Amino acid sequence: MKCEDIVHAIPLYLYGEVTPVVEELVEDHIAGCAACAQEFTLQKAVHAALDTREMTVPAGLLQECRGDLTRKIARVPEHQRAGHHSGVGDWLRDLLHHGIPMRVPVSAMALIAIGYFAARLTGPVHSDVPGSLTTTNAGLENAGFSSSIRSIESQPSGSVRIALDETHRREVTGRLDDEKIVRLLLAAASEENNAGIRVESVGMLKECAQSSPVRAALLDRVLHDPNAGVRWKALEGLKAFAGETAVRKTLAQVLLHDDNPGVRIETIEVLESHRDDAMVGILQDVFQKEDNHYVRTRVQNALQEMHATLGTF
Amino acid sequence: LGGVARDLFGVYASIVLPMVLAAGVLATRMATQPDEATLIRAAQRGDAEAFETLVRTYDQNVLRIAMNLLRSPEDARDIYQEAFLRVYKNLHTFRFDCSFHTWLYRIVTNICLDHLRKRKVRREESTVIDTPEGPLDRIDHFAQEGPGGDPERHTWNRQLQEKIGSALEDLSPRERMVFELRHYQGLRLRNIGEMLGTSEEAAKNCLFRATQKMRSVLGEFV
Numbered sequence: 001m002k003c004e005d006i007v008h009a010i011p012l013y014l015y016g017e018v019t020p021v022v023e024e025l026v027e028d029h030i031a032g033c034a035a036c037a038q039e040f041t042l043q044k045a046v047h048a049a050l051d052t053r054e055m056t057v058p059a060g061l062l063q064e065c066r067g068d069l070t071r072k073i074a075r076v077p078e079h080q081r082a083g084h085h086s087g088v089g090d091w092l093r094d095l096l097h098h099g100i101p102m103r104v105p106v107s108a109m110a111l112i113a114i115g116y117f118a119a120r121l122t123g124p125v126h127s128d129v130p131g132s133l134t135t136t137n138a139g140l141e142n143a144g145f146s147s148s149i150r151s152i153e154s155q156p157s158g159s160v161r162i163a164l165d166e167t168h169r170r171e172v173t174g175r176l177d178d179e180k181i182v183r184l185l186l187a188a189a190s191e192e193n194n195a196g197i198r199v200e201s202v203g204m205l206k207e208c209a210q211s212s213p214v215r216a217a218l219l220d221r222v223l224h225d226p227n228a229g230v231r232w233k234a235l236e237g238l239k240a241f242a243g244e245t246a247v248r249k250t251l252a253q254v255l256l257h258d259d260n261p262g263v264r265i266e267t268i269e270v271l272e273s274h275r276d277d278a279m280v281g282i283l284q285d286v287f288q289k290e291d292n293h294y295v296r297t298r299v300q301n302a303l304q305e306m307h308a309t310l311g312t313f
Numbered sequence: 314l315g316g317v318a319r320d321l322f323g324v325y326a327s328i329v330l331p332m333v334l335a336a337g338v339l340a341t342r343m344a345t346q347p348d349e350a351t352l353i354r355a356a357q358r359g360d361a362e363a364f365e366t367l368v369r370t371y372d373q374n375v376l377r378i379a380m381n382l383l384r385s386p387e388d389a390r391d392i393y394q395e396a397f398l399r400v401y402k403n404l405h406t407f408r409f410d411c412s413f414h415t416w417l418y419r420i421v422t423n424i425c426l427d428h429l430r431k432r433k434v435r436r437e438e439s440t441v442i443d444t445p446e447g448p449l450d451r452i453d454h455f456a457q458e459g460p461g462g463d464p465e466r467h468t469w470n471r472q473l474q475e476k477i478g479s480a481l482e483d484l485s486p487r488e489r490m491v492f493e494l495r496h497y498q499g500l501r502l503r504n505i506g507e508m509l510g511t512s513e514e515a516a517k518n519c520l521f522r523a524t525q526k527m528r529s530v531l532g533e534f535v
Contacts, residue, residue: 011524012517015495019501045535046528052470054497055380055478057389062376065393069368072394073361073401080402081359 001025010043059294060262067199067229074196092206149287176208186217195227202230206237216243219250235266242274252282261292269297272305280308347370353413359402364404366398371414374498375421382425382489383432383498384478392428396421411507418500418508429486473534480530484523491516492523 001009006029013026030037052261150163174181188201202221205214215238221234231254241247248271255267264286271279283299287310290296303310349370355363375396379389399420407416481489490509494500500508506516 008521011521011528015502015520017495017517017520042532042535043524043528046524046531049535050472050477050527053381053474053481055384057376057380058371058386061380061386061390062373065376065390066368066372068390068394069397072398076398076401178347264325293406 001029003029003033003036006033007039007061010040014044014047031220059292063228063232063260063262067227067232070196070227071199074194074200077261134210175202182208182211182214185211189217189221189230195230198225198227198230201231202233202237206233208310209237209241215247221248222254223250231258231260231263232266235263239270239273242270243276248274248276248279251252252279255282255286256289261295264290264292264295265298268295268302272302275306277306280306284308284310349413350409353404353407353409357407364401367413368400371417372397375417378421378493378498379425382493383428392421392424395424399424415504415507418494419510422494422508426486426490429489473531476531476534477527480527483526483530488519488523488526491511491519492527495520 006026009018009026013023015248018026020293030040037265148165150165152163153161155161172181172184176182182205185201185205188197189205190202191197202218202225205217209215209218218234218237222231222238225231225234235251235254238247239250242251251267253273255264255271258264258267268283280303283303283306287296287299287303290299300310349367352363352367356367372393376389376393379392380386383389383392394418401419403420407413408445419503420491484492487509491505494505494508495502502516502520506513507518
């Protein structure tokens with residue numbers, strides 16, 4: 001290999017992207033060529049210098065992103081949701097979605113045709129069996145009504161008995177000063193199977209945190225919710241009440257025990273908005289135990305601004 | 314005979330028993346943690362928990378790539394959201410003909426490349442601000458903040474970061490992407506080529522051009 005080839009091979013050699021044969025050729029050549037050895041040293045130094053540029057993701061950003069994603073997914077229309085796509089329907093949707101120039105008029109005509117034939121062909125369907133359901137299957141799936149089949153039994157008469165659990169959907173609209181709305185939001189804030197709903201409801205409840213039950217719910221969420229996005233929202237709602245003893249006591253627990261650095265940083269910020277000397281001991285304790293560099297720095301700054309020492313003596 | 318038995322028991326207790334225990338722990342873990350294909354299939358059926366597990370497996374790396382490439386928490390946040398929403402909406406199209414990692418990174422790199430191209434057109438440097446001491450990358454400032462430190466070293470570091478920053482700005486979006494994935498994410502050029510829809514050779518050439526540009530800017534400084 002000539003010097004020119006070696007110089008070309010050096011960057012890939014440094015990334016381990018050359019074959020063992022080329023690797024050996026480069027090493028042999030460098031051992032006997034001062035100019036190439038100098039070039040190798042230089043490129044190696046550039047390579048090492050570039051390592052210093054690697055970014056660290058700001059504390060809390062990942063958690064914020066996860067919270068935002070949960071909220072955005074909750075708002076994804078039903079037909080775009082994972083699990084909603086299936087075979088032919090999916091194919092047809094993709095076909096309509098991706099660039100058929102006539103899709104609008106064709107879709108409109110298709111809808112008119114469907115409406116026409118549906119009106120012609122369907123009507124109230126009655127079962128022959130007295131006392132059984134008189135709606136069609138389509139009727140069970142209309143908006144605001146969902147059902148799941150619990151059991152199916154065949155009857156001696158040859159008919160089928162189907163047991164359904166039915167849930168009726170109801171929509172309630174109202175302002176945040178409406179007690180019923182707040183009650184529903186409080187129930188939603190502890191909806192254990194849906195973090196997205198909890199984030200949304202806590203996000204709204206924080207607007208009416210002057211009410212004691214709401215504040216109690218926010219304190220409960222900040223301490224016990226498994227989702228950091230919800231805890232974060234609840235903390236925001238408590239900011240205006242950082243002076244209250246119950247709130248400060250809870251925040252101290254969060255600061256000492258929450259496993260999420262973003263939440264711990266937000267807690268420090270809430271505590272800082274209403275300083276008192278009682279927090280010094282807790283902050284000193286956190287400073288001794290905290291593993292996260294950024295959280296430690298925030299605690300350190302807070303203690304310095306309170307003219308307190310970092311350690312206890 | 315009793316001594317031999319004791320020795321055998323000692324060997325059993327010190328070597329075999331821990332191995333059996335370790336195998337047991339491993340087997341239990343494997344049985345309780347679903348593999349990735351199972352998770353993907355569950356997420357494709359609409360299992361929210363499976364989707365969340367998939368997101369959490371990869372999202373730190375995705376955010377790191379976005380931060381490194383765009384050097385702005387706001388842009389990184391946009392990329393994170395756009396990428397995982399796209400994954401959520403298109404997961405049903407994933408057919409296991411490549412690894413999920415490659416499929417996901419293909420989405421992420423496409424979005425990042427779009428952002429980088431738009432930024433090139435706008436000549437935007439969202440993280441660089443003017444200060445009385447000259448231009449300052451807020452991100453570097455943020456990353457380096459901390460107690461103590463040698464002031465001379467700090468100045469040298471700052472100058473080095475400025476040089477690297479300007480060298481990176483001179484790369485084309487594609488060179489920037491290949492460089493990021495190889496240097497900071499440690500991916501092999503073969504995978505990078507697959508993610509970017511190109512050959513290993515093309516990725517190699519791209520990396521070579523990027524390193525040459527870096528060398529010409531940083532060569533005199535290091």
